[in-house]
């Protein structure tokens with residue numbers, strides 16, 4: 061496959077939409093209820109525009125960025141995405157490889173299927189995202205597993221206390237745990253490349269993908285409810301648990317799903333090392349403000365230099381530069397790299413990252429900036445409708 065023919069993230073989405081069964085594509089693309097949050101994420105980039113500077117010398121450019129003393133080649137990372145095994149055979153592994161090659165962080169999802177110990181063999185720099193139950197005995201056991209595997213950054217998702225209302229999944233018969241239905245079988249028959257290359261290949265190689273990284277043990281196949289339940293106890297996780305976690309966990313601690321300035325402040329006060337401003341890609345509460353729109357207020361609420369990362373709807377280098385201009389330390393993408401992986405595994409996800417990196421570099425120059433620290437809010441204006 062000629063990956064150079066794919067010029068943008070949207071090119072990968074179109075190809076992935078053809079390749080994946082409708083229910084799998086729907087699971088990846090979709091939001092919740094009326095998809096207001098999902099639309100808000102994309103629209104937010106349209107509400108601010110650049111005021112580029114001319115005649116700045118930009119012949120030597122540097123898009124690298126530093127986080128906690130580690131320099132990454134670009135201000136991007138791969139967000140945690142659960143059940144990626146449905147998109148590509150051993151997709152978690154393919155994404156780790158793409159992140160390693162591109163020199164960006166990768167966050168292992170708590171709902172992923174390749175055991176995290178195996179992913180750590182591929183790269184020792186993975187972060188791990190937890191869906192913690194509000195039960196400290198069980199949390200301690202998970203922490204032990206993470207420590208033993210050499211995980212350095214723990215990301216706790218805080219926006220998923222209950223299951224969201226994903227009507228589009230229900231309409232397409234897609235459930236978690238995953239259940240085979242006649243409609244899904246037909247969907248598979250109509251997508252033979254996926255059935256042979258993902259479904260049957262995975263069944264033959266490893267059996268049904270598992271909830272491998274949700275709890276302290278390798279969990280059951282994704283067609284079964286884990287012994288403690290998939291979501292049991294998540295609605296009891298609270299700030300006291302975060303304070304407790306901070307005492308127990310010696311590595312970096314990040315809260316993901318922060319959408320309120322006071323929660324950003326609280327996270328910092330409790331000793332978190334950073335936050336990810338996120339509405340879960342529009343997949344949890346519908347009707348939220350876009351992460352990009354709330355980013356400035358959250359950055360205002362925390363101390364200067366406290367790492368505030370972001371995700372939600374990023375598909376272009378210009379989107380990334382808008383978040384950097386507003387003060388984000390790093391931008392994560394979820395769907396973009398999954399579409400890349402659906403098309404061509406690690407090479408496809410890698411091509412997505414390299415398209416975004418090239419766009420960041422080119423557009424940074426067009427803005428009149430030689431490095432990311434030159435990209436500030438002084439180059440941004442809120443778009444207004446011009447009077448007639």
Ligand SMILES: Cc1cc2nc3c(=O)[nH]c(=O)nc-3n(C[C@H](O)[C@H](O)[C@H](O)COP(=O)(O)O)c2cc1C
Nearest residue numbers: 139140141142169217340341371372373393394395
């Ligand atoms: C298919 C899919 C699965 C996801 N699974 C998880 C998950 O297991 N844990 C989590 O914290 N976020 C999960 N997310 C949310 C992403 O981490 C991220 O917040 C979101 O995808 C960013 O938006 P974007 O897809 O528009 O880039 C998932 C998103 C998608 C699209």
